[in-house]
Amino acid sequence: MTPEQTILAAVATPLLGALAIVATGRISENLREGVTFLTASILIFWVWSLLPDLLSGARPGLVLTEVLPGIEIAFSVEPLGMLFAALASGLWLVNSLYSVGYMRANGEHHQTRYYTFFAISLMATMGIAFAGNLFTLFLFYEILTLSTYPLVSHKGDADTVRSARVYLGLLLATSIGLFLPAIIWTYAAAGTGDFTPGGVLEGAVGGVWVLLLLGLYVFGIGKAAVMPVHRWLPAAMVAPTPVSALLHAVAVVKAGVFSVVKIVVYIFGVDFLFELPGSVWLTWAAATTIILASVMALRQTNLKRLLAYSTVSQLSYVVMATAVLKPLAEIGAAIHMAAHALGKITLFFAAGALYTAAKITEVRDLAGMGQRMPWTMAAFTIGALSMIGVPPTGGFVSKWYILAGAFQAESYAAIATVILSTVLNAAYFLPLVWMAWFAESQPRYEGVREAPLPMVIALTFTGLATLAFFFFNAPVIELERQLLGDAS
Amino acid sequence: MSVLAHLPALVVIAPLLTSPLVLLLKPRGLAWLAALVASLASFAIAIALTTSVLEGTTPGYEMGGWPAPYGIGLTIDALSAIVLLVVTGASSFALLAGRASIDSQIAPARQPYFYAAWLLAVAGFLGIAVSADAFNIFVFMEISSLACYVLIAGGPDRRALPAVFKYLIIGTVAATFYLIGVGLIYMMTGTLALADMESRIEAVADQSPILVAAGFITIGLALKAAVFPLHVWLPNAYTHAPHIVTVFLAACATKVAIYVLLRFDFFVFQQNLIGHELQFSFFLLPLAVLAVLIASGAALAESNLKRLLAYSSIAQIGYILLGASLVSVEGLTAGIVHLFNHALAKGALFLAVAGLALGASGLDLEDLRGIARKRPWTMAAFVAASLSLIGMPGTAGFISKWYLITAAIEQGPLGMVLVTVIVVSSLMALAYIWRVVEPAYFQSSETSSSAGEPAASTRGGAISWLAAVTWIAVAANFYFGLQPALPLSLAANAAGLLLGHMP
Numbered sequence: 009m010t011p012e013q014t015i016l017a018a019v020a021t022p023l024l025g026a027l028a029i030v031a032t033g034r035i036s037e038n039l040r041e042g043v044t045f046l047t048a049s050i051l052i053f054w055v056w057s058l059l060p061d062l063l064s065g066a067r068p069g070l071v072l073t074e075v076l077p078g079i080e081i082a083f084s085v086e087p088l089g090m091l092f093a094a095l096a097s098g099l100w101l102v103n104s105l106y107s108v109g110y111m112r113a114n115g116e117h118h119q120t121r122y123y124t125f126f127a128i129s130l131m132a133t134m135g136i137a138f139a140g141n142l143f144t145l146f147l148f149y150e151i152l153t154l155s156t157y158p159l160v161s162h163k164g165d166a167d168t169v170r171s172a173r174v175y176l177g178l179l180l181a182t183s184i185g186l187f188l189p190a191i192i193w194t195y196a197a198a199g200t201g202d203f204t205p206g207g208v209l210e211g212a213v214g215g216v217w218v219l220l221l222l223g224l225y226v227f228g229i230g231k232a233a234v235m236p237v238h239r240w241l242p243a244a245m246v247a248p249t250p251v252s253a254l255l256h257a258v259a260v261v262k263a264g265v266f267s268v269v270k271i272v273v274y275i276f277g278v279d280f281l282f283e284l285p286g287s288v289w290l291t292w293a294a295a296t297t298i299i300l301a302s303v304m305a306l307r308q309t310n311l312k313r314l315l316a317y318s319t320v321s322q323l324s325y326v327v328m329a330t331a332v333l334k335p336l337a338e339i340g341a342a343i344h345m346a347a348h349a350l351g352k353i354t355l356f357f358a359a360g361a362l363y364t365a366a367k368i369t370e371v372r373d374l375a376g377m378g379q380r381m382p383w384t385m386a387a388f389t390i391g392a393l394s395m396i397g398v399p400p401t402g403g404f405v406s407k408w409y410i411l412a413g414a415f416q417a418e419s420y421a422a423i424a425t426v427i428l429s430t431v432l433n434a435a436y437f438l439p440l441v442w443m444a445w446f447a448e449s450q451p452r453y454e455g456v457r458e459a460p461l462p463m464v465i466a467l468t469f470t471g472l473a474t475l476a477f478f479f480f481n482a483p484v485i486e487l488e489r490q491l492l493g494d495a496s
Numbered sequence: 497m498s499v500l501a502h503l504p505a506l507v508v509i510a511p512l513l514t515s516p517l518v519l520l521l522k523p524r525g526l527a528w529l530a531a532l533v534a535s536l537a538s539f540a541i542a543i544a545l546t547t548s549v550l551e552g553t554t555p556g557y558e559m560g561g562w563p564a565p566y567g568i569g570l571t572i573d574a575l576s577a578i579v580l581l582v583v584t585g586a587s588s589f590a591l592l593a594g595r596a597s598i599d600s601q602i603a604p605a606r607q608p609y610f611y612a613a614w615l616l617a618v619a620g621f622l623g624i625a626v627s628a629d630a631f632n633i634f635v636f637m638e639i640s641s642l643a644c645y646v647l648i649a650g651g652p653d654r655r656a657l658p659a660v661f662k663y664l665i666i667g668t669v670a671a672t673f674y675l676i677g678v679g680l681i682y683m684m685t686g687t688l689a690l691a692d693m694e695s696r697i698e699a700v701a702d703q704s705p706i707l708v709a710a711g712f713i714t715i716g717l718a719l720k721a722a723v724f725p726l727h728v729w730l731p732n733a734y735t736h737a738p739h740i741v742t743v744f745l746a747a748c749a750t751k752v753a754i755y756v757l758l759r760f761d762f763f764v765f766q767q768n769l770i771g772h773e774l775q776f777s778f779f780l781l782p783l784a785v786l787a788v789l790i791a792s793g794a795a796l797a798e799s800n801l802k803r804l805l806a807y808s809s810i811a812q813i814g815y816i817l818l819g820a821s822l823v824s825v826e827g828l829t830a831g832i833v834h835l836f837n838h839a840l841a842k843g844a845l846f847l848a849v850a851g852l853a854l855g856a857s858g859l860d861l862e863d864l865r866g867i868a869r870k871r872p873w874t875m876a877a878f879v880a881a882s883l884s885l886i887g888m889p890g891t892a893g894f895i896s897k898w899y900l901i902t903a904a905i906e907q908g909p910l911g912m913v914l915v916t917v918i919v920v921s922s923l924m925a926l927a928y929i930w931r932v933v934e935p936a937y938f939q940s941s942e943t944s945s946s947a948g949e950p951a952a953s954t955r956g957g958a959i960s961w962l963a964a965v966t967w968i969a970v971a972a973n974f975y976f977g978l979q980p981a982l983p984l985s986l987a988a989n990a991a992g993l994l995l996g997h998m999p
Contacts, residue, residue, distance in 0.1 A: 075978055076898065147889040154888075161938070169938045173930070180926055184887070185919050192901045 011061050011068030015083045018054040018093065019134045021047060026127035033120030041108050044123050048101040051130070055090075055097045062090045063487060069140050079195065081147065082140035084203065087491040088273070088342055091484065092266050093137035095349050096259050100130050102466050103254040106357055109462035110250050113364045122162060122248070128155040133259045136266065142191045142201030142275065145267060146183070149231070152263055153179045156255055160247040167246065174243040179230045182237050187228030190221055194275060203270060207277020218276070219286045225271050226290060226327070231264025233320045234327055235297040242316040249360030252312060257352035261319060262345050265326040269341050272330050273491065282333040288419075294328035295425040297321065302432035311359050311371050314436065315352065318395060321429060322348045329410045332422050337413020340406055342488040343481070347402035350474045351394030357467035358388035361459035368453075374440055376449025380456045383464050385444045387471030392437035394474045397430055402477030500544075504557040504570045504626050507541040507580060510534050511587075512619035518611045528598070531611040532591045535618060539584035546577040550985065556628075569628040569689060574989035578832060579625040579748075579755045581986075582839045586747035587618045589843060593965035594740035596958030597850040601651050601738045610650050614744070617643035621752045630678045631688040633756060634671065637720070641667045644749065651738035659732035666719060666729040673716030680709035681764075693764050701768045710765050710772070714779065717760065720753035723780070723817060724787030727810045734806035739850035742802060746809055747843035751835050754816055758832075762994040773823050780821035785917050787814030792924035796931070801852075801859040804928055805845055808885065811921060812838045818914065819900055826903035828991035829984070834896035836983040837884070840976060841893050844881035844969035848874050851962045861931060865939040871959075875936050877966045882929040884973040887922050891977035895984070897922065 009017070025047025032039045061068060062085060069084030085093075107126070111119050132155055135148030153176065161172035195201050198212040213221060230237045244256050255261075272281065281287045298321045305317035325348070329341035361384045362368040362377065378385040394401035407426060414422035458464050477484075499506075514534035521527040548555055549572060557570040572580070591614070602610050620640025627633045645667075649660040682688055684705050685696040700706055715726075722730040730750070734742050765772050791810035798804035816838070819831025849859065851874035856863045868875040884891035897918065904914035976983060 073978065075980065076895065076984070079898075081978075143889070150888055151890075154883075164938055166938075169934065173934070177926075177930075181923050184922050184926070188897075189901060189915055189919055192898060193905060196902055196905050 011058055011066065011085070012070040014054050014058055015068060015070065015085060015138050016072075018051060018058075018097075019083070019131060019138065021051045021054060022127045022131035022134065025051075026124045026131070029120065029123045029127055033123070037119070040120060040123060041104070044104045044107075044127070045101065047127060048097070048104050048130075051097045051134070052101060055093045055134075058085055058090060059094065059487075061085075062087060062490075063483075065490065071140075075143070078200065079143050080141065081144050082202070083135075083138040083144065084140035085138055086203070086274075087487045088266065088270055089137040089139070091342055091346060091487060092262060093134055095262070095346055096130065096133045096137065096254075099254060099258050099349065099353055099470070100126075102469055103250055103353070105462045106253065106360070106466035107250040109460040109466070110248065110360055110364055113460050113463075114248075116162070116248060118162070121158060125155050125158045126251075126254075129159070129255060129259060131155075133263060136263045139203075141203060142194060142271075145270070146187065146191055149187075149229075149263065149267065150180075150183060152260060153183065153231075156251075156260060159251045159255065160244050162248055162251070163246065171243040171246040175240045178237060178240040178243075182228050182230035185228070186224045187230075190224035190228055193221060193224070201275070203274035205274065207273075207275055207280050209276050210280040216286070218281070218284055219289065222272075222276065222281070222287065222290065225275075226268060226293070229264050229267045229271075231260055232268050232327060233261060233264060233297075233323050234293055235300060235320070235324075238297065238301065238320045241320055242313050245310075245312040245316050249312070249356055249363060252315075253353045253356035253360065256316070257319060257356050258349045261323055262349060265323050265330075265341075265345060268327055269330045269338070269345075272333075273338060278333050278335075278338065287331070287333070290331035291328055291419060291422055294324040294331055295421055297324035298328065298425055298429045299432070302429050302436070306432065306436045308436075309371050310369055311362070311374070312356075312369065314371060315355055315359060318355075318433070318436070319348075319352060321433075322352065322395065325406075325410065325426075325429075328422055328425065329413060332410075332413050332417045332419050334413045334417040336409055336416050337422075338491060339485065339488045340409030340411075340413050342491060343409055343484060344406035346484055347394065347406040347474075347477055350402050350470055350477055351391045354387050354391035354467055354470040354474055355395070357463065357470060358384050358391065361463050361467060364463065365459040366453050366456040371440060373450065373453070374444045375447035376444070377453070377456075378445035379449065380453060381458050383458055383468055387467040388444065389441050390471045390474050392441050395437055396433045400475060400478040402474050402481070405478060405481050502557070503541050503545055504555050504572050505559065507538050507545065507584070508619050508622045508626060510537045510541065511615040511622070515612045515615035515619065518615060519608050521608055527608045527611045528591070528595055531615055532588070534615055535584065535587045535591050538618065538622065539588045542577070542580040542584040545572050546581055546982075546986070549574050549577045549989075550982075557626075568632050569691075570626045571628040572626060573993055574986045575755065575759065575832065575993060576625045578836055578983065578986045578990060579752060580622060582751055582836060583618060583621045583625065583748045586744050586839060586843050587614070589847070589965060589969055590740050590743040590747075593847055593962045593969075594743065594850060596962050597740045597854060598738065599958075600854060601740075606650070610647070613643045613646040613650070614741075616640070617647060617744075621748060624752050624756060628691065629689050630681070630693065630760075634675055634678060637671055637674070637756075640749075640752070641671065644745065647741045648733050648737040648745075650741070651736065653736045653738075655732070656736035659729075659736045663729040663733045666726075670716045670719035673712045673719070675716075677709040677711075677713035677716065680705045680712070684709075690759070690763055694768070697764060698768045701770070707769070710769060713760055714757065714776075717753050717757040718783075721750045721757055722753075722810055722813055724783055724791060724810060724814060727787070727791070727813075730810060731803050731806040734809070735800060735802040739802075739846070739853050743843055743846040743850060746805070746846050747839040750809070750813055751816075751839060754813065754820075754835065758820060758828075758994060777821045777823055780817050784814040784818035784821055785914070787811055788818065788917055788921045789924075792921045792928070795928040796924060798928075799861050801849060801861060801864065801932060802846075804861075804932070805842065805849065808925065808928065809838075809842060811925075812842070812885075815896070815900060815918075818918075819903060822903055822907060823995075824903060824906065825988070825991050825995055826899065826906060828994055829987045830896055830899035830903045832987035832990050833899060833980070833983050836987070837892040837896045837973075837976065840969070840973050841881055841884040841891075844966060844973055845878060845885065847962070847966040847969055848878035848881060851959065851966055852878070854959055854962070861935055864932065865935045868936045869940075871963070873960075873963045874966060877963065877970050878936075879933060880970045881966075881973060882933070884970075884977065886925045886929060889977075890974060892973045892980065892983075894977055895980045 132152035139145035301321035394403035623636030795807035
């Protein structure tokens with residue numbers, strides 16, 4: 009297959025998988041889960057088979073159809089999208105394994121619907137990762153919002169519906185209200201929305217309008233959760249934990265920051281923005297989000313909500329690194345997407361395992377769980393250390409690059425933010441880790457054992473991957489250096 | 497002359513002549529079948545005419561071989577072609593889908609009359625679209641209006657009677673205004689053919705009768721088109737009409753009036769009356785903005801599904817006029833393409849409503865709790881069609897929104913305000929659609945499960961059929977969202993034609 013066909017196959021595979029899941033759901037649960045695993049494996053094969061081409065410098069792309077004159081549904085693969093797609097597809101397989109354990113152990117209803125929409129979300133994620141222009145990106149961005157709604161509202165009771173309304177309302181409102189006008193404006197001004205190395209807006213839009221446009225993009229992409237459009241993320245925590253793990257730690261939120269990075273690099277152009285003194289506001293907006301979200305995380309008593317605020321804060325690391333507008337920081341932004349994905353999915357997996365094994369949802373109930381669920385809590389610890397950025401975890405690598413970029417740009421605000429937020433991260437994660445291993449266990453959790461095996465395998469795997477990313481990150485950095493080559 | 501040359505007349509004649517025949521067909525299935533066949537024949541002719549318009553010809557026809565101005569001339573250009581498509585398409589889809597719904601709402605003995613009136617309405621709308629003669633337009637307008645009154649009042653809902661009376665009064669005022677205007681122009685120019693009016697009116701353009709005529713005609717047509725604040729007849733008429741009638745009317749009734757409004761203002765007045773385009777813009781632009789905002793707001797407060805969608809229609813008419821009032825190629829293209837796309841979206845939505853009505857005890861939002869469990873496919877179609885109404889990418893509604901925003905951006909600072917209006921109203925659309933979706937999916941009905949079940953005479957197969965046709969309409973929304981070449985080229989062509997008459 010040519011790389012172009014592979015791209016199409018990667019986008020189509022989850023969709024076909026969704027159809028097969030619907031078809032097999034009535035026959036047998038095991039068959040249906042088999043279809044999910046098979047689809048995820050095929051997807052991994054397609055996506056990862058693009059990697060050699062990318063590393064050798066090729067940028068395969070194709071135009072699927074022209075909707076309006078000059079506005080096409082087009083796909084192209086570049087280092088950032090490649091990383092995102094590889095991450096999402098790889099973790100989908102792990103997450104499916106985890107889902108099977110979680111959904112069955114908790115006796116969840118409507119499982120066929122669940123797996124179907126999960127597959128559709130992955131289709132949308134692939135579309136976003138490989139989007140060749142703004143229109144295609146927007147198309148799949150909206151599909152992702154809509155297809156994750158049934159997952160978030162899965163439980164279907166009044167509280168869930170209310171939270172899911174916040175989720176859908178905020179994401180759609182920002183995308184229709186700000187993102188879409190920004191896209192149309194870009195097409196009208198630059199005549200194209202193709203992702204082009206070096207950007208397309210230089211000379212087309214000038215002065216303060218650039219800053220306004222940048223604002224429309226950053227806040228219009230609600231999935232990036234830059235304050236004040238972050239509220240959907242804690243609200244989305246009503247979803248089953250595997251959804252929070254893959255979608256609200258990897259696919260959806262990363263789709264947000266991915267879009268921001270991609271638009272800054274390929275639509276605005278790093279150099280163009282760097283010349284514009286006003287663009288520093290984005291650094292400040294992201295820095296504020298990082299600090300405020302960390303402070304809010306400190307005050308959470310519910311484990312998943314704590315992780316949600318931690319996600320908000322970590323996402324803005326990516327945005328801030330992008331806003332530093334220096335090559336090393338852009339690499340840092342890309343790597344942080346990967347490092348945070350591995351660490352955060354591990355944390356959510358652990359949270360879901362705690363819920364499944366002992367119905368634990370509150371932070372205080374973690375006490376002493378280290379003895380009862382050693383695998384889970386070990387993975388949790390690794391994830392937490394990665395969030396703080398302690399070696400030897402993946403989080404350290406990305407922080408290193410972000411800091412290096414910040415020094416390059418002499419952005420002391422960014423440096424100070426990284427340091428302060430590291431302290432805050434430690435302040436809300438370390439007590440949890442300490443409690444889990446060293447505090448007295450509560451008697452009512454007597455006899456609690458590890459969650460079902462598939463879940464333990466999944467979280468152990470991602471925990472190890474978080475560690476491995478510290479040692480074996482060379483291919484990723486190699487790949488993302490090309491982002492640089494593209495951009496400059 | 498081959499039969500092809502007669503197509504511009506046949507598109508009207510097919511439903512017009514079938515109408516009295518239908519009266520004779522007492523077995524009700526036959527009446528439905530005859531109406532459907534006539535409607536589909538018109539649809540086929542409309543497609544054939546559209547094809548020849550796209551090839552660059554302008555099919556024309558002289559009734560009885562008498563040339564204008566002595567006889568009645570018919571012309572089909574891109575603008576009329578799009579209206580022909582919308583009217584015949586809406587009628588065909590509604591009839592095709594609606595057998596079950598019509599059976600449940602119209603007594604069998606009265607069905608032949610119902611179908612006869614339906615065909616008359618179709619013929620009237622089509623006649624308006626093909627006529628090149630101002631008086632002829634009036635005649636067809638009256639035919640369609642009278643037939644519509646009958647259709648709306650034909651259902652079991654007694655509240656339709658006051659609604660239709662209101663519509664009758666306002667519709668008659670509107671038609672009279674139009675006639676007064678045409679009469680004044682005839683007095684000054686001695687012609688009723690639009691083409692002749694256009695060339696002769698210039699000599700008398702500064703005379704007050706012409707200015708008065710322009711006012712009367714614009715207001716009269718605005719009444720017919722339910723331009724805010726002249727829309728008061730519309731919500732009740734749509735709400736209490738039989739469900740399938742609402743599908744048809746919502747898709748095309750007001751669109752036809754907008755068509756005449758555009759045709760008259762751009763062909764006859766625009767290039768002749770000094771500053772008319774400014775007056776046109778200043779008249780329509782604020783009204784369009786108000787329509788978009790206030791009607792969307794009203795939809796947010798509505799508790800009945802059909803009224804909610806009716807108010808949404810008023811807002812969408814605002815979109816069409818907003819595009820037209822920019823008096824630019826982009827704006828007109830956006831308006832005209834939205835005329836097509838909105839018919840698609842609203843038609844599909846009301847088809848879904850007709851399906852839901854067969855499973856619910858009523859159409860108040862409270863009655864729709866848990867309806868998604870009873871009618872999963874129909875409700876899913878409703879959601880999918882709503883995406884087009886809101887303007888999600890990949891749907892037809894997105895195309896019009898894209899063009900409208902692009903056209904607005906070109907207007908400079910004023911354009912930014914318009915973009916805000918469009919965006920805000922899209923969000924309002926999202927909110928009022930959500931008011932329907934959430935109870936349907938997440939609340940369970942409190943009434944017992946047997947309540948609201950369709951009458952025993954309604955077969956399950958007929959309901960599935962209705963849902964299937966609804967899905968075809970929904971699929972059309974997605975198709976024209978991804979392959980919008982046909983409506984776009986027609987709309988761009990029409991916009992060029994309209995502006996071609998500008999000085």
